[in-house]
Amino acid sequence: MKLSSKNQNNITQPRPEFKIFNRWDVVTNGWYQVLDSKKIKKGKAIGVDVAGQHLVLFRGESGALYALDGFCPHMGVDLGIGKVVGEEVRCFFHHWKFDGKGQCSDIPCLSEKKLEIKTSAYCVQEKYGKIWVYPSSKAPYEILEVPELKGHEVTVSHGKSYKRKCHFHVTMINGIDPQHLSTVHNINMNMNVAIDSSEKDTIDIELEGQTPSSRTSERVVKALLGDRYAYSMKYQGGCLAALSVMKGVKLFNKWEVLPTLHMLFAYQSHIEGETIVQPIFLTKKRNFFIDRILLFFTKMAFKMLQGEDGEVYENIRFNTQNLLPIDAPVSKYIKYINSLTPSVWSRESAPEIKSSMRKKRELTV
Ligand code: FES
Ligand SMILES: [Fe+2]
Structure with missing residues (x-):
């Protein structure tokens, strides 16, 4: 059996488990580079993977950029194949529409105006000719400058x-x-x-x-x-x-x-x-x-x-023993x-994320 190097020599060369450092299941809060700015034209949406999370990026008719969770909160269709309408994105499948803050603003088959459904929206910026996303609706700092x-x-x-x-x-x-x-x-x-x-x-x-x-x-x-x-x-x-x-x-x-x-x-x-x-x-x-x-x-x-x-x-199996x-x-x-904080893009096994995920799941079952 071929083990990945992370699991090799665990008995003879044990390693300390860190809270965040060198953990694949933790995605820290920070600015993540997505793609070149010029790749998204006005009025276009695109599905992208960022730090393992699937997002939809879309540019409204005004030129402003928005980033939402990539899967529609109705039945999970990729919003990247949706259509941009003004400053909103409309899901391809049943035409639910979402604004840049993730708020659902239209469900064609429903007549009532007040819609409670909301999906996650993320802070997005353009710098150095690139698009960057922060895993929260507010970023506490700007993208790093030299x-x-x-x-x-x-x-x-x-x-x-x-x-x-x-x-x-x-x-x-x-x-x-x-x-x-x-x-x-x-x-x-x-x-x-x-x-x-x-x-x-x-x-x-x-x-x-x-x-x-x-x-x-x-x-x-x-x-x-x-x-x-x-x-x-x-x-x-x-x-x-x-x-x-x-x-x-x-x-x-x-x-x-x-x-x-x-x-x-x-x-x-x-x-x-x-x-x-x-x-x-x-x-x-x-x-x-x-x-x-x-x-x-x-x-x-x-x-x-x-x-x-x-x-x-x-082929490094990083250790801090000596x-x-x-x-x-x-x-x-x-x-x-x-000392950094895990973001909501962390995997379920990450410390601090585990319990909140469990709570969320209990609510929806
Ligand atoms: S899956 Fe998006 S509106 Fe139904
Ligand atoms: Fe070096």
Whole structure:
């Protein structure tokens, strides 16, 4: 019998069970990337899977976007095959109609006006040329921005999405795992970890260090970019991360003229055992050619980092049994993930969701 790696070696190498971290049945509250903005035209509806949940996205005649639970609350037909009427969507099957808040506004076979039926509606936003959904009707914060780009207009390029065979909570550790930075990427860095609790559901991690100079290629980089450099990671909602690299580098160790490169990573999973990552490359808007060149270098930096340790995530059974003091950023990050809240898109087995699901079911039986 072939077991998935998560069930292998459970006796010889037991793992702690976390409340949220590395759990496939928990979907935390956060902004989830759905698809390109231009994929939904005015007056169109589309059925989409987001973090394992099926939704209908529709754009009203005004251009406003709405997101509702994907299955009609009458008999469960996919509302994605429905028709948009004004700012509402009409189910294909029996023509029940729903507004952007999920309120049923029309049942053709009934004459009474007062309808109690309501389906779940979700907060939806457009940013970076993408559509994003939050698993609640109200989002307590905006979609993550790279701190250095806050308030600036940005030029954006979308990378090709890719899959990983482990939970994204695990792949997200890559940027802050101090030991592998030197063993895999040959980067020796001092870690300064700053946790900013002023912004809900986020954690900031800043790393700075000395440019290595043991190999010829490293000495060339050092002569070009200077003695020291830094990079930072900012995580939001356990499903979105901003990475800024080449911070504080000096051209020929003198001039601070080189721009920092920025990337965002949007994570989600539809099925257990598979993570989907959408990279987004960003730069401050300058002019067409400079923006394209910087985005090209950002993409190159991403490809280089990705190529060096991608295979780690093909068969990892993440464990925290023997973490060392040097792994402190990893422990702090796991603590942060466990402080997040599970959303209503979590599976039934998730802690905190279990009992509320049971109650709901009792009411409908
Ligand atoms: S299934 Fe949608 S109106 Fe009946
Ligand atoms: Fe790495």
